[in-house]
Amino acid sequence: MTATAEPVAQVVSGLKSGPFHDRLVAHNRQQAWMNWMGYASPSVLDSVEFEYFAIRNQSTLFDISPMCKYAITGPDAEAVLNRLVTRDIRKLKPGRVAYCIWLDEDGQVVDDGTVFRLSETEFRLCCQEPQLSWLEDIAWGFDVSISDVTRDIAGLALQGPTSCALLKDLGLAGIETLKTFGIAEFAIGGADVTISRTGFTGDLGYELWIAPADALTIWDALMGAGKLRGLRVIGYEALDMARIEAGFLLPKVDFLSAQTVLRPDRANTPYELGLEWLVTLDKPHFNGRRALLDLSGQTPPRKLVAIEIERDKPAHNALVYHKKSREVGMVTSALWSPTCKRNIAYAWLDAPYGQSVTTDLWVEIYLQKEIRWQRRMARCHPASRPFFSHPRRTATPPADY
Amino acid sequence: MSARYDAIIIGAGHNGLVAAAMLARKGRKVLVLEARDHLGGMLGDADFRVAPLPYALRPEIIRSLGLPAQLMGTSKPVETISFNPDGPSVTVLGARTIGLAPEVAQTYATLRARLGRQAKALGVMMLEPPPGLGKASLGEMTGLARMALKMRLLGKTEMRDLLRIILSNVWDLLNDEIGDGPLAGALAMDATLGGAMGPRSPGTVLTLLYRMASHSAHGHGLRVMPEGGPDALVKALSDCVTAAGGEIRTGTPVEKILVDQDKTAGVRLQSGEEIAAPLVLSNVSPKTTLMTLLGVEHLDGEFVRRCRNMASKGMVSRLDFDIAQAPTLGSGSTLQNGQRLMIAPGMHAIETAFNAAKYGDLPERPVLEASYDAAANRLCVSAQFTPHDLTGGWTDDVKARLSASVLAVLEDALPGLSSAVTASRVMSPVDIETGYGAAGGHWHHGELRVDQLLMLRPFDGAAQYRMPVAGLYLCGAGAHPGGDISGAPGFNAARAALRDGRN
């Protein structure tokens, strides 16, 4: 018998091809696409393990073009951002980036993201969820212009220990002096690229911001230079492992945006999310400040805590118990961390568990062995976030590895 | 910063004066700042009075401020004459009518008595701060509880009837009970006057009851012109402020409410002068107070959105016609000083006039409330359904056109009027907005609509007079219970501020 069928071309129904799609298609052996803001985005290209270890040991490319991006410019741009986010944006200098959260009037988190200060009067906001109408509300009455530049800027995350060396190989003079959360302008293969030393992996890494027309030129240059640096294209799943280790929360997974919840008690305050370090209460009014002021004196009714679990089975979707009997919470993200060699997770724990009561906590892990479910009780302990952060993340200049 | 006060009241409208008097009488050092050169706000300009018929000042306020009792007590309740193009006009005074067939008059009297009882139950809430949404304190609930009790006391049938009609429209109610015509027209005018609603709009039974909830020494829902007219009322109020040690400055527009550490710190005048006070009560409409005087940067985005979306499209223009003597009705009698003449021959005419306004046009035949001011030799007319957002804008030509069409309508009821007019003036909703800081030029500083009443007045999250910046209060018609010359918002706001000050 002979096989006559030609391979059928993959139909990515309803999804838009991003600026790097042609190259991603070529690399995507699994053809495992997911929908990220309407773009076809790879969840895995080859194998999760290879991709994950490349993040930690070599360097990786991840297409972040689908991320929502907004340009906020004008004389009042600083005031608008300062009204939006809980940090004091007046302290953010041009050429710097800050990780921020923003709240609704009840002090519940709407979304998180990064604020890029490109100049005194020009900012860019990068985030997961569409925010245009929210931004328009926040900016109403201010002398500022806001535009959605999501589709106008292509983005690539270049992360991993050899990422700086790779960029140096490309002749990016001075890249090694770029500090964490710094922004600088370069050219690669004749195309302009804005590079920020930011990322989602808790390791050395950069994000490259490019005009969509130059996307493939820059991709090819990076891939060319990356051959000797172990560069690998990765998908979402490997990145998700790295972000759990790095202590980053994911909207829709670890918490819900205050704007999307149907039940009023499902939204979360920064205190519940353990993000109080992002809140500056003694700055001019920002959205949700008064509600937060009230909440700041109270014990949160529940808290998202990082936990470490004994034994080695990842605790996906596990329930958490006190003294093995009283149900006190649930796990949102979980992972056997290959780098930390620890079983880690984030879990919502009802007060006082995880706050004043931190002992005798157990997770109930379900394991399937040949269509038989087994239940394991494993002890867990609150841990500090992040689980993984390498000194080279902030070292300037970073070593070549 | 110059002198320091315990409280500054922005605007010397009648509500601002009531609030100032309340605070001053409690020993607070009070300063009232008024942009215009006269006191009393829309009630106060003797040359061109926006609100010529100030009937609704609450007796409780008169008592509480120790105003002379005869101010609202001694003069006779005034009649409303509703013009009937097809026969004799109908005269209405409370439940009494002249010019109707006896059966209709009887049916009306019964209806009026029922509505009166319901309005009275509703009226309990007028001098109570609205309860908070969700987290009302026990004290705040007493007003609601008393209203609920009053409603229960109406008896099962009447309470059920109230709940049935309260959100419905006067068109259906009146058609069912008395049929269309000049009587229905007069009632429907009361239900819709000042609002962007026609008789067929839902919620107009509620606005009718709101007007009928007014209260005087003569009872509920009757209209009483103050002894000495509007100016006497304004003078009594301002005298009350100054007698208690309060200061009033006219011709001093406030430009900005000053905020320090999220608390009210005082105001800055247009002249640049800054005056300190930890408490500021604004008599200016909510939108203008919050968006312009305070500034959105002090407010949460959602709060600002709700404020921006607050319905406050003004619908009424004021026209004055100078005439040497009292205008004569078709019947031969003359219009008395302060008497109300309604030219809205039926609900149909009102709804038709509203149709044009809905789409930004002037009605061909506006419906009118007119009164004769004998002292000034002037016919004062409120022309309903002349929208703030008029297509093409309020040019002089348009005003002249409106004036002509109003005069044409008046001529039917007051034959010979046109030739007696020696001068006339027109004030559009836009003029009212620019002249008084009332957003949209709205009669009530914001539409009296179910979604903008009680704990939703002026809008969700801004009820109970206190604004998000500590020490700032709304004390004008935009706040609960709303517009007309009742003094209730000013009274309630001052009490809220005093109560907070005690804590």
Ligand SMILES: Cc1cc2nc3c(=O)[nH]c(=O)nc-3n(C[C@H](O)[C@H](O)[C@H](O)COP(=O)(O)OP(=O)(O)OC[C@H]3O[C@@H](n4cnc5c(N)ncnc54)[C@H](O)[C@@H]3O)c2cc1C
């Ligand atoms: C055309 C029309 C006809 C009406 N007719 C009647 C009627 O016959 N009977 C009746 O009961 N009601 C009538 N009303 C309604 C009534 O006029 C209002 O409900 C009432 O005036 C509200 O009183 P107030 O004190 O809250 O505000 P206002 O009377 O509007 O007073 C607000 C005051 O604030 C001042 N102000 C504004 N901005 C500033 C600033 N920046 N600094 C300092 N001062 C400022 C204004 O100059 C004004 O004096 C009418 C309304 C309109 C529009």
